[in-house]
Amino acid sequence: MCCLCSKWSITKHEIFGGRNRSNSIKYGLILPLCLNCHISHQNDKVFNDYYHRLVQELWERTYGSRENFIKIFGKNYLTYNKK
Numbered sequence: 280m281c282c283l284c285s286k287w288s289i290t291k292h293e294i295f296g297g298r299n300r301s302n303s304i305k306y307g308l309i310l311p312l313c314l315n316c317h318i319s320h321q322n323d324k325v326f327n328d329y330y331h332r333l334v335q336e337l338w339e340r341t342y343g344s345r346e347n348f349i350k351i352f353g354k355n356y357l358t359y360n361k362k
Contacts (some may be wrong), residue, residue, distance in 0.1 A: 281313035283320070290317045294330050299352050306351075308334055331356040 281289055292310040293303035300360050303309060310330070312320065320326040335356045338348050 280309060281308055281316050283316045284313060286313040286315075288313055288341055291315055292317050292321060295336050296321075302351055328356070 280287055289311040290313070292306040292312045293300045294310065295303045335345075335348055335352075339345055342348070345355065345357075
């Protein structure tokens, strides 16, 4: 079920794309989205920044290591600010 609109037909949206797409898949960092929500949000900076920070916070609470997160995903999204 889509986590945004509750439709049953879903695709998978990797939280971290590009060179980190395989890491998203490896660690299960995937949002279930319907095709419409996926198309609407996959390039939405505010949407993606929110989930990047949320997942990093959860990672640090679960695994206790910001350094390990940065080693795997290449940056600290909690202080990173794209303009």
